[in-house]
Amino acid sequence: MPPSTDLLQGTLDLLILQTLAPGPMHGWGVAAAYSAGVNGCVAGWAGIALSGAAPLEYKGWISSDWGSSENNRRAKYYALTAMGRKQLETELETWKRLSAAIGLVLSPG
Numbered sequence: 001m002p003p004s005t006d007l008l009q010g011t012l013d014l015l016i017l018q019t020l021a022p023g024p025m026h027g028w029g030v031a032a033a034y035s036a037g038v039n040g041c042v043a044g045w046a047g048i049a050l051s052g053a054a055p056l057e058y059k060g061w062i063s064s065d066w067g068s069s070e071n072n073r074r075a076k077y078y079a080l081t082a083m084g085r086k087q088l089e090t091e092l093e094t095w096k097r098l099s100a101a102i103g104l105v106l107s108p109g
Contacts, residue, residue: 012052013061014095017080017088020062026075027053053078061087 019025019033030053056062061084069075080088 010091010094013056014088014091016052016056016078017061017084017091020078020080020084021088024077024079026067026069026077028069028075030078056084059087060084 016030019030025033053062053064057064057078060081062078063081064076064078066074067077
């Protein structure tokens with residue numbers, strides 16, 4: 001069976017915010033971090049990651065600015081805003097509650 005691209009609604013927001021938590025990163029760096037983190041479990045991850053950044057910027061959770069990459073190429077860098085850090089905390093708490101509830105249903109007793 002091929003890897004799934006299905007993600008729970010809102011999960012992509014959490015993943016992008018968490019990836020940017022350590023510091024600013026260019027778009028392809030975000031995509032590479034996802035690919036490494038999900039270990040091939042989600043097909044087409046680079047495209048998913050890059051398309052997910054624009055809505056977060058619109059919401060004010062991340063900001064972007066142009067800079068130079070490690071290869072001296074022009075790249076768009078993304079960073080968490082103060083509002084984004086607060087949203088990350090909210091998203092993490094929601095994820096913990098949801099995953100605990102799912103765990104209880106899948107492993108009763």
